[in-house]
Amino acid sequence: MPRSIYIHTLGCKANQYDAEQLAEILRRAGFGVCGADAVPDAVIVQTCAVTGEAERKCRQAVRRFRHRFPEAAIIVTGCMANLSPEAVKECLPEADFVIPKTETAHLPELITKVTKNAPEAEDKTARLPLQNMQQNIRHKSKAYLKIQDGCDRFCAYCIIPYARGAPASKPAEEIRRELEAAAAQGFRHVQLVGINLAAYGSDFADGTTLADAVRLCEQAAPFFPQSYSVSFGSLEPDLLTEELLAGIASPLLLPQFHISLQSGSDTVLRRMGRRYTAAEYAEVIHRVRRHFPAAVITTDVIVGFPGETEAEFKDTVRFVQKMGFGKVHAFPFSPREGTPAAAMPNQVPQEEKKKRVAALLV
Numbered sequence: 001m002p003r004s005i006y007i008h009t010l011g012c013k014a015n016q017y018d019a020e021q022l023a024e025i026l027r028r029a030g031f032g033v034c035g036a037d038a039v040p041d042a043v044i045v046q047t048c049a050v051t052g053e054a055e056r057k058c059r060q061a062v063r064r065f066r067h068r069f070p071e072a073a074i075i076v077t078g079c080m081a082n083l084s085p086e087a088v089k090e091c092l093p094e095a096d097f098v099i100p101k102t103e104t105a106h107l108p109e110l111i112t113k114v115t116k117n118a119p120e121a122e123d124k125t126a127r128l129p130l131q132n133m134q135q136n137i138r139h140k141s142k143a144y145l146k147i148q149d150g151c152d153r154f155c156a157y158c159i160i161p162y163a164r165g166a167p168a169s170k171p172a173e174e175i176r177r178e179l180e181a182a183a184a185q186g187f188r189h190v191q192l193v194g195i196n197l198a199a200y201g202s203d204f205a206d207g208t209t210l211a212d213a214v215r216l217c218e219q220a221a222p223f224f225p226q227s228y229s230v231s232f233g234s235l236e237p238d239l240l241t242e243e244l245l246a247g248i249a250s251p252l253l254l255p256q257f258h259i260s261l262q263s264g265s266d267t268v269l270r271r272m273g274r275r276y277t278a279a280e281y282a283e284v285i286h287r288v289r290r291h292f293p294a295a296v297i298t299t300d301v302i303v304g305f306p307g308e309t310e311a312e313f314k315d316t317v318r319f320v321q322k323m324g325f326g327k328v329h330a331f332p333f334s335p336r337e338g339t340p341a342a343a344m345p346n347q348v349p350q351e352e353k354k355k356r357v358a359a360l361l362v
């Protein structure tokens with residue numbers, strides 16, 4: 001009997017993609033990757049550290065699995081483990097192992113050592129890399145293809161730059177292979193995702209941009225059925241220049257854009273360390289609509305950032321009403337220890353944040 005591993009993933013699409021990669025490493029080593037309804041030999045919790053609330057949910061999940069599967073090895077990986085494995089070990093004695101991303105390649109050895117059943121001998125039939133990639137990127141009906149990781153913007157509320165490090169873009173050759181694998185797997189839609197997706201290529205220093213990733217998608221079109229389409233994960237507004245928008249135009253691209261706003265108040269945006277004013281954000285949205293007249297634009301807003309006054313909040317409400325978003329995701333500010341915002345004065349009471357979220361979504 002091969003050992004069976006359940007991978008529980010919290011957080012963003014980049015995390016989901018990382019979990020798929022982990023699953024592939026384990027499959028190649030002869031393990032079975034099972035669903036939540038099986039009784040696994042090991043549970044891997046792919047954690048998210050984006051907010052204090054996200055971390056709380058991760059801790060809760062680890063405790064729940066410890067209770068539900070007392071015999072299984074519980075392994076914590078993902079952003080919480082990257083940030084501070086020591087802190088995770090301390091606050092989660094229920095976890096047997098805490099493994100940062102740099103060490104996940106050794107997970108098969110670790111699981112072999114700590115679980116009872118031997119895995120089946122590795123499949124020696126030399127699976128093609130393409131087949132492996134197919135499993136790697138499978139995610140429901142849509143293939144998420146992570147082409148960028150990391151961020152160096154250090155917005156005041158965000159832990160991601162500490163957890164995921166500097167921007168790193170995926171080379172064209174790898175993207176090509178993963179697109180072909182997605183096609184072979186029968187996917188008809190590929191969503192390109194990244195932590196700071198619009199910055200794709202900025203670390204290559206050869207002028208590569210997100211437009212080049214779109215060209216790769218176009219070149220892969222013959223491998224897909226006719227209805228193949230492409231979309232983007234979340235985009236940072238200030239990087240959406242005229243040139244980039246012209247470059248990403250493609251018959252394959254669905255005109256759906258998720259462009260993070262976070263606040264419609266200039267003073268709050270400044271305190272957040274965002275790189276635009278409300279007027280500049282509005283200009284970006286007009287620019288997107290000029291290039292893509294049918295664009296549906298969605299956004300995120302953080303409500304109750306430290307020191308957010310009633311007047312600043314009202315600025316955000318007015319701004320959101322004016323922009324005609326397809327959908328607004330409003331989150332109450334959740335302090336994340338280790339970020340400047342967590343230590344800022346004038347934290348907004350929880351009740352007030354709740355009220356403001358409700359008011360914004362009316």
Ligand code: SF4
Nearest residue numbers: 151153154155158160
């Ligand atoms: S741009 Fe800001 S919010 Fe987005 S990942 Fe980077 S630091 Fe975090």
